[in-house]
Amino acid sequence: MFKRLIPLLALYVCASALAQPQLSDARLQQLANDAYWLSLGHYETGKLSGWRSHVDDPKFFLAAAGPNQPAAELSATLAALYAPANLGDRHAQCVFPARTRWLRAQLQLQDLPQPACGEFATWYQDIAPHSAVLIYPAAYLNSPSSMFGHTLLRIDQADSDSNNTALLSYALNFGAFIEGSDNSMLYAWKGLMGGYPGLFALVPYREKLAEYTRLENRDLWEYRLNLTPEETGRMIEHVWELKQIRFDYFFFDENCSYRLLELLQVARPGLQLTEDFQLTAIPTDTVKAVNNVGMQLTGPLQLTGTQSATTDTVKAVNDAGLVERIDYRPSRERELQSRAKPLSVVEQEQLLQLAAGSEQLDQAAFKALPRERQALVQDGAFRLLRYQANGQERDGATAQRSFELLQAISRNPPPPLQIERPGRPEDGHDSRTWQLGAGSRGDRAFGEYGLRMAYHDLEDNLYGFPLGAQIEILNLKLRQYQGNDWQLQQLDLASIRSLTPRNQLLQPLSWQVRGGFERVPGTSDQDGEETLVSHISGGAGGTWQLSDELLAFSLGTGRLEHNNDFAPAVAPALGFDTGLLWRNPLGNLRLEAAGDYFANGEIRRRLSLNQQWEVSQNLGLRLSAERQFSHLSAPENEVMLELKWYQY
Numbered sequence: 001m002f003k004r005l006i007p008l009l010a011l012y013v014c015a016s017a018l019a020q021p022q023l024s025d026a027r028l029q030q031l032a033n034d035a036y037w038l039s040l041g042h043y044e045t046g047k048l049s050g051w052r053s054h055v056d057d058p059k060f061f062l063a064a065a066g067p068n069q070p071a072a073e074l075s076a077t078l079a080a081l082y083a084p085a086n087l088g089d090r091h092a093q094c095v096f097p098a099r100t101r102w103l104r105a106q107l108q109l110q111d112l113p114q115p116a117c118g119e120f121a122t123w124y125q126d127i128a129p130h131s132a133v134l135i136y137p138a139a140y141l142n143s144p145s146s147m148f149g150h151t152l153l154r155i156d157q158a159d160s161d162s163n164n165t166a167l168l169s170y171a172l173n174f175g176a177f178i179e180g181s182d183n184s185m186l187y188a189w190k191g192l193m194g195g196y197p198g199l200f201a202l203v204p205y206r207e208k209l210a211e212y213t214r215l216e217n218r219d220l221w222e223y224r225l226n227l228t229p230e231e232t233g234r235m236i237e238h239v240w241e242l243k244q245i246r247f248d249y250f251f252f253d254e255n256c257s258y259r260l261l262e263l264l265q266v267a268r269p270g271l272q273l274t275e276d277f278q279l280t281a282i283p284t285d286t287v288k289a290v291n292n293v294g295m296q297l298t299g300p301l302q303l304t305g306t307q308s309a310t311t312d313t314v315k316a317v318n319d320a321g322l323v324e325r326i327d328y329r330p331s332r333e334r335e336l337q338s339r340a341k342p343l344s345v346v347e348q349e350q351l352l353q354l355a356a357g358s359e360q361l362d363q364a365a366f367k368a369l370p371r372e373r374q375a376l377v378q379d380g381a382f383r384l385l386r387y388q389a390n391g392q393e394r395d396g397a398t399a400q401r402s403f404e405l406l407q408a409i410s411r412n413p414p415p416p417l418q419i420e421r422p423g424r425p426e427d428g429h430d431s432r433t434w435q436l437g438a439g440s441r442g443d444r445a446f447g448e449y450g451l452r453m454a455y456h457d458l459e460d461n462l463y464g465f466p467l468g469a470q471i472e473i474l475n476l477k478l479r480q481y482q483g484n485d486w487q488l489q490q491l492d493l494a495s496i497r498s499l500t501p502r503n504q505l506l507q508p509l510s511w512q513v514r515g516g517f518e519r520v521p522g523t524s525d526q527d528g529e530e531t532l533v534s535h536i537s538g539g540a541g542g543t544w545q546l547s548d549e550l551l552a553f554s555l556g557t558g559r560l561e562h563n564n565d566f567a568p569a570v571a572p573a574l575g576f577d578t579g580l581l582w583r584n585p586l587g588n589l590r591l592e593a594a595g596d597y598f599a600n601g602e603i604r605r606r607l608s609l610n611q612q613w614e615v616s617q618n619l620g621l622r623l624s625a626e627r628q629f630s631h632l633s634a635p636e637n638e639v640m641l642e643l644k645w646y647q648y
Contacts, residue, residue: 020082021107023075031106032071036269040099040238042262043070054262056197057246062092078103081112091115098237098266120240127170127202129236130158132267134223134260134323135171135208138425139469151257154205154222155236158229171208172239174200174247174259197246198259200239209329217333217390221425224325227267235267264322271322330419332390333506336383338419339376340505347377348504354381355388358404375414378405384505428464429618429646431455435477439624439640448489448640450477458497458581459588459612461620461646467583468499468510468543468551475516488532492516499553499581501545510553512577513538520604521630522565529633535561539577549583559596565632566600573598587612587620605629618646 023031031037042054046068053060053067060066062080066073077099080092093100094117103109133154153172160166175198209220227235247259261273330338340348347369353360354377360366366374382405389398435450453474456465472495479489497512515536522531541555559573579592588611595605608626615621622642629635 020078021109023078023107028071028075031103032074034106036102036266037074038070039262039265039269040102040241041066041070041073054247055245056248060242060245074103078107081109083113085113085115088116089119091117093117094120096241098234098241101234101237123240124233124236127155127236128157129155129232130160130229131156132225132227132232132235133166134225136221136223136425138219138221139466139471151260152208153260153263155202155232161224167206167209169205170202171205172200172202172260172263173208174198198248199244199246200242200259202239217331217387219331219334219422220329222327222329223323224327225264225322226324227264227322231267235263238263238266268322326424328421332383332387334419335417336380336387336505339380339383339414339417343373343376343380345504347373348380351377351380351384352504354378354405355384355401358401358408361404361408371412372415375409375412378408378412379414381405382409422466423464425464427617429456429461429620430648432647433460434645434647435642436645437640437642439638439642441638442636444481446482447480448477448642449480450475452476457495458499458590459610459620459622460644461612461614461617462583462588463617467549467588468497468501468553468581470495470497470512472496487519488517490516490518492518499543499551501543501551503545509540510543510555511538511540512555512557520561520563521628521633521636531563531565533561533563535559539575541577551581552579553581554578557594557596561598566598566602568600571598571600571602573602587614601631603629603631612644620644620646 038051043051044054046052051068051070055061055067058067061073061076063069063072063076066076077092077096080096081100081103083091085091088094091113093112093115097117097120100112104112133156135152135154137150137152152174154166155170155172156166157169160169265271265273340351343351350360350366350369353363354366361378366377369377382402385398385402385405389395389402392398431454433450433452433455435448435452437448437450439446439448452472455471455473457470457472458468472492475490475492475495477488477490478486480486492514493516495512495514495516497510499510500508502508513536517532517534519530520533522529537557537559539555539557541553543551543553546552555577557575557577559575561571561573562569563571573596575594575596577592577594579590579594582589582591590608590610592608592610593606594608595603597603606626606628608624610622610624613621613623620643622644624638624640624642626638627635628638
């Protein structure tokens, strides 16, 4: 689209040359190296030298060398601003309002043509940007696109807060553009390798709210930013420049969070939010970056739908802060679980019966309950009915049951729902982890050194994370035995576990998947010798909550392994994985038993115990003990004490 400006500009080159200011090379270079111009072009320092833009769409640039030369793009933009006004909506001033505003201010351009930018003016007036809210939908392991959480911006009008009309606002989202219906594994692979283009989109906020709290059952954290109306408008002008402009999309760095940090740097010149995200940009880390810039205290922390917390829960910082208020919106699933938690087993069974058929309201067993218990049960039944209807086509019978339950609720309303606020996600441990351990395997002592790029396992410091959730990416462990004998012990490309407990109301499936390289018992004559194998494994089953702090899980598993000790190139196995996960005063403890039964006759079993002591938010001390059994070698015992340091 923008390339089409160039032939039209050529018709007026003489007139343009007379009108536009003539800049010296020094002044041109000074402007081109300005941090704000670099932000508008999404430039970063090249791998070797020079510049490169994150924008991967040639339509964004007016100069052929624009992707790598900020000065060439600035010069071409300046010339385009003086094109005849009759170009209308195709004029550079209409296509690049943020560039135009900045260059007009920097060069005092009083003689620019005045094109009618009708499309932009109508679009901008409809959005009416006044303020912005950073939205963080919490991680949801059962959706591959949501495993790390997500971030987006809500753009509010002037009266949104006072009139409580946030649902009429717009959501600014950056995400992968997917054509067709890729399965979960293909989606994950293409997302890792940049196989999807990324696009900005402005959509009604109510659509995003429905998607994240209802369809995906995710809690929402809303961070109200103290951007001024001018700063918010400046950011939205730049969003117009990015309409239908494609970026390469990568899950771990050039993703939704990184792009929104770039926009905030456009909104408020001088912010440096992206410089710490050269390798990865996990959504929770980018939320921390926004909070760590600073938080102004304008009153108590607001918890939408929950009780207020006092200001001492908010970390006060300098006046340059971005966050002025935090709102929490629980998901429908959390609301349902909270309403059902005080109910007895019998009452929960009645809740299920009411959700299945509203005629149960007239049954003697239900009427025998005290009125206050009836109120809780019928409110829980209505919430379950709405939860089950998510993503389903509207059904007349379901709608009738909902209506009758609403009538019953209006006659006997329940008390307000009180939901305990979970730990704020940005207050959890940092995502990158350095590991230093010492231990013994059999009679051989070793030291172990590790680095994990992201970001949490079952025993890690738990604050801000759900019990039973694990996502590890690029977990590397090197081991040094006595005699300076070094070996690669483990390289997990990905290890994901979702141990979500089942109950009377909800029956989620627990699952796990893991792939990479690891050491397994080998056939060497030397006791304790292990073989490095590549593998992919997974499993599915159930998890049950035995108490508030204790989970039990049991999964059936499958494994494909390439092992030089085996005759076939790829050996399949079936097995099991079962254990306990206990949240205790020290931290998290996992007791686990697992086994793999290979088609070639090999049998491996493993008993393990891991206990982490949470020294601080970003420091943990872990004791692990394991006994391995294999048909290929004698049983081996391994014990290790490991220090874990969580750091960006």
